[in-house]
Amino acid sequence: MSERVVHIRNLHKSFGDLDVLKGVDLDLFREENVVVLGRSGTGKSVLIKIMVGLLRQDEGIMEVLGREVSTLSTKDLNSLRLKIGFSFQNSALYDSMTVRENMEFPLVRNIKNLTKKEITHRIEELLDAVGLPQTINQMPSELSGGQKKRIGVARTLILNPEIMLYDEPTAGLDPITCVEINNLINEVRERYKTTSIVITHDLTCAKMTGDRMAVLLDGQFKAMGTFDEVFPRATDQRIKSFYDYNFTET
Numbered sequence: 001m002s003e004r005v006v007h008i009r010n011l012h013k014s015f016g017d018l019d020v021l022k023g024v025d026l027d028l029f030r031e032e033n034v035v036v037l038g039r040s041g042t043g044k045s046v047l048i049k050i051m052v053g054l055l056r057q058d059e060g061i062m063e064v065l066g067r068e069v070s071t072l073s074t075k076d077l078n079s080l081r082l083k084i085g086f087s088f089q090n091s092a093l094y095d096s097m098t099v100r101e102n103m104e105f106p107l108v109r110n111i112k113n114l115t116k117k118e119i120t121h122r123i124e125e126l127l128d129a130v131g132l133p134q135t136i137n138q139m140p141s142e143l144s145g146g147q148k149k150r151i152g153v154a155r156t157l158i159l160n161p162e163i164m165l166y167d168e169p170t171a172g173l174d175p176i177t178c179v180e181i182n183n184l185i186n187e188v189r190e191r192y193k194t195t196s197i198v199i200t201h202d203l204t205c206a207k208m209t210g211d212r213m214a215v216l217l218d219g220q221f222k223a224m225g226t227f228d229e230v231f232p233r234a235t236d237q238r239i240k241s242f243y244d245y246n247f248t249e250t
């Protein structure tokens with residue numbers, strides 16, 4: 001069996017009277033892609049924030065790469081965060097910087113003593129990996145939505161993360177570009193041996209990228225399994241409606 005990278009057990013989180021996470025369990029194994037699905041406000045972001053130590057659980061276990069996140073010192077938390085690449089929904093590129101500068105920024109901030117040549121080599125390698133070497137001197141405003149996402153992924157990969165978190169990677173893209181981004185997520189896994197959590201509302205993305213689906217309902221993962229185990233024959237009306245909304249039977 002492959003190595004367990006994330007171990008979540010009986011995780012609870014409330015805000016005042018609002019119980020958001022009510023006993024979440026999940027294990028994520030090395031080089032696995034798990035898709036987390038759930039309607040708006042079900043607690044997907046809260047779960048991710050606990051994973052990277054931005055929020056602390058009220059109860060339960062959140063172990064990432066063998067360490068309980070809530071007990072880490074600031075120094076250990078910072079080094080854990082470097083192993084987790086967060087690919088934001090809006091790509092989070094700095095508009096006033098070129099693609100090269102956007103990619104250089106996290107690199108020089110986090111890794112000291114790199115030579116100019118090493119920096120350029122790393123940037124070029126990752127732009128190649130996402131199929132956009134020609135954009136190196138362009139501004140984000142000159143790129144399409146799909147290209148921005150690719151650069152965002154390349155920038156996230158520049159620190160060699162072990163875990164990738166993709167937050168709605170296909171939101172706002174046309175169907176063909178969505179397929180390209182889904183392929184990219186799979187290529188990144190192949191090439192960089194990353195373990196990924198993909199948060200999405202898009203079932204095509206879920207089907208293409210996910211080894212397993214985890215559906216967050218009422219503060220817990222109610223359904224867990226491959227796409228075919230979870231969706232086509234779902235009996236829970238809420239899971240079924242997810243499927244029906246995305247795939248209209250013809």
Ligand SMILES: Nc1ncnc2c1ncn2[C@@H]1O[C@H](COP(=O)(O)OP(=O)(O)OP(=O)(O)O)[C@@H](O)[C@H]1O
Binds near residue numbers: 043
């Ligand atoms: N720091 C906070 N303080 C109070 N309430 C919060 C806080 N963070 C999140 N919440 C609440 O927790 C619930 C879950 O929020 P969360 O952002 O995790 O939803 P989500 O599943 O990521 O939604 P979306 O798909 O819209 O991004 C919401 O009701 C939100 O208002």
